[in-house]
Amino acid sequence: MLxxxxxxxxxxxxxxxxxxxxxxxxxxxxxxxxxxxxxxxGLRELAFxxxxxxxxxxIDGIQxxxxxxxxxxxxxxxxxNYNNYYEFSTDKYGPAGLAKDFKTRPWTVKIDGLVKKKQExxxxxxxxxxxxxxRIYRHRCVxxxxxxxxxxxxxxSELIKKADPLGQAKFVEFTTIYDPRQxxxxxxxxxxxxxxxxxxxxxxxxxxxxxxxxxxxxxxxNQDGAPLRIVVPWKYGFKSAKAIVKISFAEKQPVNTxxxxxxxxxxxxxxxxxxxxxxxxxxxxxxxLGEFFKRPTLMFNGYDQVASLYNGMDLRKNF
Amino acid sequence: MKPIRFFKPVIFLACxxxxxxxxxxxxxxxxxxxxxxVITHATGDWTIRFLLITLSVTPLRKLTRQPWLIRFRRMFGxxxxxxxxxxxxxxxxxxxxxxxxxxxxxxxxxxFITVGFTGFLLLIPLxxxxxxxxxxxxxxxxxxxxxxxxxxxxxxxxxxxxxxVKADIRKPLQYAAILALLLGYRIFVWxxxxxxxxxxxxxxxxxxEVSEG
Numbered sequence: 001m002l003x004x005x006x007x008x009x010x011x012x013x014x015x016x017x018x019x020x021x022x023x024x025x026x027x028x029x030x031x032x033x034x035x036x037x038x039x040x041x042g043l044r045e046l047a048f049x050x051x052x053x054x055x056x057x058x059i060d061g062i063q064x065x066x067x068x069x070x071x072x073x074x075x076x077x078x079x080x081n082y083n084n085y086y087e088f089s090t091d092k093y094g095p096a097g098l099a100k101d102f103k104t105r106p107w108t109v110k111i112d113g114l115v116k117k118k119q120e121x122x123x124x125x126x127x128x129x130x131x132x133x134x135r136i137y138r139h140r141c142v143x144x145x146x147x148x149x150x151x152x153x154x155x156x157s158e159l160i161k162k163a164d165p166l167g168q169a170k171f172v173e174f175t176t177i178y179d180p181r182q183x184x185x186x187x188x189x190x191x192x193x194x195x196x197x198x199x200x201x202x203x204x205x206x207x208x209x210x211x212x213x214x215x216x217x218x219x220x221x222n223q224d225g226a227p228l229r230i231v232v233p234w235k236y237g238f239k240s241a242k243a244i245v246k247i248s249f250a251e252k253q254p255v256n257t258x259x260x261x262x263x264x265x266x267x268x269x270x271x272x273x274x275x276x277x278x279x280x281x282x283x284x285x286x287x288x289l290g291e292f293f294k295r296p297t298l299m300f301n302g303y304d305q306v307a308s309l310y311n312g313m314d315l316r317k318n319f
Numbered sequence: 320m321k322p323i324r325f326f327k328p329v330i331f332l333a334c335x336x337x338x339x340x341x342x343x344x345x346x347x348x349x350x351x352x353x354x355x356x357v358i359t360h361a362t363g364d365w366t367i368r369f370l371l372i373t374l375s376v377t378p379l380r381k382l383t384r385q386p387w388l389i390r391f392r393r394m395f396g397x398x399x400x401x402x403x404x405x406x407x408x409x410x411x412x413x414x415x416x417x418x419x420x421x422x423x424x425x426x427x428x429x430x431f432i433t434v435g436f437t438g439f440l441l442l443i444p445l446x447x448x449x450x451x452x453x454x455x456x457x458x459x460x461x462x463x464x465x466x467x468x469x470x471x472x473x474x475x476x477x478x479x480x481x482x483x484v485k486a487d488i489r490k491p492l493q494y495a496a497i498l499a500l501l502l503g504y505r506i507f508v509w510x511x512x513x514x515x516x517x518x519x520x521x522x523x524x525x526x527x528e529v530s531e532g
Contacts, residue, residue: 082352090487093351143485145353190486261486280429280483282421289352293416 057219059132059152067208068136069302074147076216078289083223084141085242086190087176087183099222102182104243107227113248114169123227127213129162130154134217135210135231140272140301142236146286151231152214157205159247165201169249172204173197174230174241191257197241198254198268199232202309208233234303236270267319271310272301276319323390330391334398337365338405355413362406367480367494369399370473374501381508393449396469400446403439431482438475441468470505473498 081096088095107123132152140146160172178194180186186193203209210231213220220226225242232239238258258266265279274284274297285294300306310318341361344350350357373395380388415422425432445466447453454462477498481491 078352086486092353145356188487188489277428280431282425287353287355 056221058217059214059219061132062152062214062217063131063133065133065135068134068150069138069148071136071138071148072290073136073150074289079147079149079215080221080224082289084143084237085185085223085225087185087193087195087243088223089185090190095223096221098184102222102226102243104222104227107245109228109244110246110248111163112246113173113250114166115249116164116166123213126159126211126228130158132214135212135233137210137231137233138301139231139233139237139240140286140297142238142266142270142278142283144281144283144286146288146297148288150216151210151212152217152220153210153212153231155207156209156211156230157207159211160205163247163249165249168251170201171250171253172199172201173246173248173250173254174199174244175246175248176241177243177245192260195241195257196254197230197239197256199239200253200309201249203232203306206306206309208303208306234271234300234306236266236272238266239270269310269315269318271306271315271319272297273299273315273319275299276316323387327391327394331394334369334394337361337402355409358413359406359409362402362409363480365402366399366406367473367476369395369402370469370476371494371497371501373399373469374473374498378501378504397446397449400442403442407436407439431479434475434482435479438472438479441472441475445469445472470502474502 082092083095084092085095085099088098105123108120109123109126111117111119111121131154133154134150134152136148136150138146139149165172174197176195177183178186180193199209210233212225212229212231213227215221215224220229225240228244229242230240230244239256253268256266256268258270259268272283277283283297286297287294341350341358344357345354373392376388376392376395380386411417411419411422415425426436427433445468448457448462448465457465477491477494480494481488484491
């Protein structure tokens with residue numbers, strides 16, 4: 001009887017390192033897919049296990065915050081499907097689908113500019129710098145709509161203190177990732193990529209200014225700025241930069257992207273202000289998503305505690 | 320012509336499809352997070368589209384030598400007006416809640432609303448005089464002159480769109496390009512006819528101008 005000697009493993013059968021490493025991801029995905037199926041999550045979501053690994057994970061140990069509004073929270077479905085995120089699409093209903101496979105790990109944030117020590121921090125290190133808090137904030141878009149969102153994060157000041165900026169640092173600049181392969185909107189010259197935003201140091205240090213990595217008790221969805229964004233609730237939404245890869249300290253006021261695009265329409269400060277109209281539309285009222293009638297817009301979006309930051313400033317000029 | 324009698328109701332229903340789609344989405348709760356914005360954009364979009372469709376009837380008819388196409392032009396024009404009315408109603412009802420003071424401030428202060436409102440106003444006399452009776456009463460030449468207002472209405476509509484978008488001007492530019500083509504055709508025809516009437520060449524066929532734009 002002829003016994004066939006087993007051949008050496010053909011090279012094609014050897015698992016590549018990539019595939020091997022992905023095996024964990026696949027297993028994690030499969031595990032989540034299993035629970036998802038058990039808990040009744042739709043098939044469409046199951047088709048994207050890679051994004052499920054990060055998304056919808058609960059954040060542990062979230063603490064209550066004293067900054068919360070008691071207004072009705074906007075449904076997650078609206079906040080995660082109606083996004084101004086031009087890196088993915090200029091259509092507000094686009095980012096939810098287009099950001100599904102956006103990679104938020106590994107992720108590092110460069111601490112740059114006028115600091116004692118320039119460094120590159122892993123996002124996991126940043127997230128662990130302070131205890132996560134739930135901050136239920138009003139969020140007002142420059143276009144005239146608003147939402148109420150339970151963000152998760154901690155005051156940006158915690159990070160700034162650890163970054164240890166030099167005395168002459170007067171401004172903080174935030175840069176969003178530039179990756180046109182993952183962000184199809186960046187292939188178009190709609191804005192001058194990468195997206196840059198900035199705050200004055202005292203604004204950035206204000207306890208309301210949030211370094212955010214979650215919402216609704218879960219990890220931030222990709223279309224809402226994962227893995228790390230800021231939330232500045234007294235300013236128009238575009239001031240709250242998403243998917244941040246660089247935080248830089250500077251002496252000079254940064255030029256933010258929308259200001260560069262239309263200087264007469266979008267200022268550096270962009271505080272919510274019902275008395276200063278956008279040149280093309282009134283800012284006196286807003287439509288809260290889910291409500292039929294418009295409601296009056298509040299000065300500083302109702303966050304009067306920041307008013308002292310602007311004492312003696314002409315907010316008509318510094319719009 | 321028989322096919323026209325058959326096609327007219329079919330095309331009429333097709334012209335209502337955008338409204339039906341909107342109504343269906345509203346009924347099934349699929350208008351998204353900001354339904355009023357969706358309604359505003361959809362009705363505005365279809366106003367411009369129907370203006371462009373109306374303006375393409377004459378070039379299409381002449382280039383393809385299908386004179387019967389003219390019999391759909393009025394319907395398309397009236398649908399442009401119909402969607403324009405819906406767009407305007409959305410604005411004064413759902414956006415301004417009949418606050419006429421706010422509305423007038425808007426029209427005076429916001430140039431994109433000024434130009435959009437102008438475009439809408441220009442359509443009103445055209446809709447009113449769209450009947451055969453009015454063509455008779457005004458006389459073909461005068462009626463035709465009046466209805467050339469649609470050129471300005473369409474230009475106003477496209478500028479309205481161009482001036483309201485924040486940064487992504489791709490779609491309004493597409494509309495602008497189509498409109499430029501359609502108006503360019505008319506300028507070309509006009510220049511050609513002027514040239515011909517100055518130096519009539521023995522080879523050129525006499526052009527019989529029917530009253531249409």
